[in-house]
Amino acid sequence: MALRIYDTLTREKREFVPVRPGKVGMYVCGMTVQAKPHVGHMRASISGEVMRRYLEHLGYEVTYVYNFTDVDDKIIERANAEGVDWHEVAERNIDAYLSYADLHNIKRATVYPRATAHIAEILALIARLVEKGFAYAAGGDVYYDVSRKPDYGKLSGRRVEELREGYRIEVGEAKDDPADFALWKGAKPEEPHWESPWGPGRPGWHIECSAMAIKYLGEQLDIHGGGQDLIFPHHENEIAQSEAATGRPFVNFWTENGMVNLGGEKMSKSTGNLFFIEDIAAQVEPEVVRFYLLSTHYRSPIDFTLERLEEAAIAYRRLRTPLERAGAWGLAAGPAPGGALGEAVAEAWRRFHQAMGDDFNTAGAIGHLFDLAREVNKALDEGVGAEARSAARELLGLGGILGLFWKAPVGETWPPEVLDLVELRERARAEKAWDRADALRRKLLDEHGVVIEDVRGQPPRLKRR
RNA sequence: GGCGGCAUAGCCAAGUGGUAAGGCGAGGGUCUGCAAAACCCUUAUUCCCCGGUUCGAAUCCGGGUGCCGCCUCCA
Structure with missing residues (x-):
């Protein structure tokens, strides 16, 4: 079945053709681990992960990279405020992220690279850019020179001249052009730093992703995801650096996901109690959270409120009811349903894959799951035992492609x-x-x-x- | 101001040229002692507005209006 994916760079849907036959290299921009993981991280994680699941379902061998940027101003600030080592802040938030990822059935990535564990790769990439004349050292920093490649701005649709007008060079920065960005930041006193040919310092924001992506996936990635807020400057700069260094296209499909709104407001800590995953997990079943996030297309914005989630819980229960009635979990393969039920299964299967093949349309795919659920219930009502159970298994299987229905009902013990x-x-x-x-x-x-x-x-x- | 995105029923949400999926809610019915669950029926002659292309448009083009995101460290 054909798979078409929308690419932010070309602004069109194209058929997916992997760089290497049968294999997919996928990178999702993960957290800068300055604070606890929030709902935006979860949306990006699930959006990327469901793509990975579907690609694997199609038979691709996927190398899935989700990074942690574990050194930046805010992490240092936080560590100083708490009087602890910056590593401690980073690792604590990474642990939290991973435990919530598990809780929401987000498959573990192939690798979770940390920026500070790849300083050598980062320095090598910077050196390559300096050698080729795309970057320059100044005042202990190293900057990427945006004027050297005419296509800078192609992902976000920005022009260097316009950027230049809006920017100022901050105090302490030694860049030639306000639109240039730091690859390496010279160390300030009391800050974590590493030795480099340009003096002690730490990586700038964007370079770690390029270095780690190239290390684990090669110079050309199939898919690169992350939140839409990263399109500029983060992904724009990743393209610039990577393509300048390697001389080849960096990413075939850019798949940034839409933003999460909290009750119509831009997400922030003050907008209620559904900001951190911690708070969400305390109030809403993880299966429901996952279901809700997948019931809207990944590129559309989604509103995250208790009302919506309660509604999603009712809808999700509707999907689980026939599975529970049929005892679909752990059921051995039974007779294939025939007649109308068999047709309903085939139809649901076909439509499900048609939706998923169209830019991972999980919302459409889920809609077809409801149709199958109804047919299964009907068959169960009519007492068509074995075939109904087979159909229920099919429903369980389709949902499983989306990572749903992972919790088999446990025999509840009543007081x-x-x-x-x-x-x-x-x-x-x-x-x-x-x-x-x-x-x-x-x-x-x-x-x-x-x-x-x-x-x-x-x-x-x-x-x- | 620049760039990008979105506008589909009371609410949420699919649908990129062929005559409006699905969920929530609401109303009616079957089943039930009554419920619950499940099932059946009803709930958008119409897709923000105005033009255009076409035999045909929610879907393409042009122009409006409204909302959202990004514009140096935020998924």
Whole structure:
């Protein structure tokens, strides 16, 4: 099935053709680990990861790189404020990121390179740029000279002359041109620094991504993701540096994801309690968060509010219900469903892949999952056991391509008080003492948060609120 | 100001030339002792506005209007 991907650079969707047959090199700009991971990091992570999952599903061998930029002004500031070593700040935030990635079923990257573990590669890349005349040393810093390549600005649609007008050279900077950017920053006193041919210092912001991407993926990447806010200057500068150094196109597909809004406002700490992943995880099921993020196309902005998430939880439950009814997890392959159900499975499969093949349209793909869920429920209602369960397995499988449905239901153990109440209610029902039965049902809900569902000919099903 | 993006039902959201997916909500029904869950039906003659291209446009082009993002360290 054909895969088409939108590329920010050319502003068009093109058929995906990998640089090396059968293999995909993919880089997603990760966190600058100055603070706890937030919802924006999660969106970028899931957007990139779902692309990776789909490419793997198609049979590609994907090398997936997600970096941590672990040295920058804010990390140093934070460390100083707390009176701890900057490493401690960086590692703490990296640990937090990884644990929330696991919690939300974000597949571990092939490699998580840290900028400070690649100083040698960074220096080699800078040296290459200096040798070729694309960069110059000045006052202990090294700057990239944007005037040397006429295509600077091609990703973000900016012109050097316009940038120049808006910029000033800050105090302490020795650049020739306000639009130039630092590859290497000379060390200030008390700052972490490394030795270099230009004196002690640390890497500038953009160079680490180029150096690490090239190290792990080669000089030409298939896909490069990250938030849309990185298009300028970060990705623009990555292209400039990388292409100047290697003389070849750096990335085939730029796949920046849309921004997250918090209640219509630009995201910031003051806009409520859904900013940090930590806070979200405390309030919303990780499966629901993932589902919600995938229910909008990755390039569109998405609003992150409790209302939206509660709605998503209801919708997601709708998808899980037939899976739970059929006991789809761990089910052995059964007879392929025939007739209308078989057609529904084939149709859902076809449409799902058609959507995913169209620039990873997870929102469209999920829509088709609902159609299949309905058919499975119908089959289950009609008592078409084995075939219905097979269809449920198909639904589970399709969702699995998106990394959904990863939590098999665990046999919930109910406290004895709850079981006693259920038993009392069953007795009342047997006696047709409906008022008493209804009072007990209400009590289960109000006092224990348990919803009771009567199933004909079987013991009632219990659910958490 | 420059660059980019988006405007689809009460809300969310797919749909890039062939006559409006899906979810939430709402209303009606089947099932049920009543519910819940599930299922069925209804809920946009119409896709921000105005022109144009075309046999045909939500989809392409031009012009408006509105909202959002980016414009040196923010995914």
